[in-house]
Amino acid sequence: MKKFFSVLFLIGCFLIPQIVSAEKTDFIDKNFNFGSVTKIVVRNVKSETSLSGVGTIQQQKLLSTYQDNMQKIKKAKVATDGDGDLIVECKITKWKDDYYIVPEHTVWEQKTMYRTRRDRDGKRYEEKYYVTVPVTYPPRRVDTSTLIVNFEVYDAKTGKMVFGREDNRTREDANAQIGMFGRMCNSFFSDFNKKLK
Numbered sequence: 001m002k003k004f005f006s007v008l009f010l011i012g013c014f015l016i017p018q019i020v021s022a023e024k025t026d027f028i029d030k031n032f033n034f035g036s037v038t039k040i041v042v043r044n045v046k047s048e049t050s051l052s053g054v055g056t057i058q059q060q061k062l063l064s065t066y067q068d069n070m071q072k073i074k075k076a077k078v079a080t081d082g083d084g085d086l087i088v089e090c091k092i093t094k095w096k097d098d099y100y101i102v103p104e105h106t107v108w109e110q111k112t113m114y115r116t117r118r119d120r121d122g123k124r125y126e127e128k129y130y131v132t133v134p135v136t137y138p139p140r141r142v143d144t145s146t147l148i149v150n151f152e153v154y155d156a157k158t159g160k161m162v163f164g165r166e167d168n169r170t171r172e173d174a175n176a177q178i179g180m181f182g183r184m185c186n187s188f189f190s191d192f193n194k195k196l197k
Helices: 002-015 056-070 177-195
Strands: 019-028 039-047 077-079 086-102 105-118 124-137 140-155 161-171
Touching: 039 056, 056 177, 086 161, 086 177, 140 177, 161 177
Parallel strands: 039 077, 039 086
Antiparallel strands: 019 161, 086 140, 105 124, 140 161
8 A cells, every 4th residue: 555655656757746845935014013114015026037928918917916816915005006005026036947857767557457266166366466666757847936036115205125025936837937926926925914002
C-alpha cells in the first residue's frame, strides 16, 4: 500500500503544476494609527517591467482582478482618485517566463501482475501480485512563471510608507502570472483590511 501511494505521488508530480517558491516580505510602521483611517485611495497597477507578451485582454483581466480584490477593504471607504488618508500603489517589478530541463532518470516502481493458479480442488483462479521494476523517464521540459509585485501603502499627509509587501512567486506552469497575481491581490487586500481594525 505504501508503494502504491508513492507511485501516485510521482504521477502527481509529473501531471500537476507545482509551486516552486512563494515568499512575502512585509514592512509595517507600528507607530501609524490604522484605526483612524476613513478613506483609502487605491491607484491603478503600474508595471516597472516589460509586459510585451501580455495581450490587451489579459491586461484588462489583470486590472479587473485588482479592482475586484479592492472590495475586500471593508473598514474604510475606497476610491480610485481624490483625497484620502492612505494611498495604495501596486507595482509589478518582474514578469518572467522561463523553463528548465529535467534530465532522463530511472525510478523503481511497483507494477501489478496477474497469474493463473489452481486451488486444492483443481479450479483455476487469478492471483494478483506485485513486482518492482525500473522505469526510465525521458528528459522533459518544465515551464516556469515568475511574478514579483510590490504593494505599497503611504500616509497621504506625510508621504511616508506605513505598510508594504513584496510578493515574490515562481510556479511550475506556463503563463501562470494572471492567476498568481489574483492570489497576491487576495492575500494583500485581506491582510491590509485586518490592519485597519
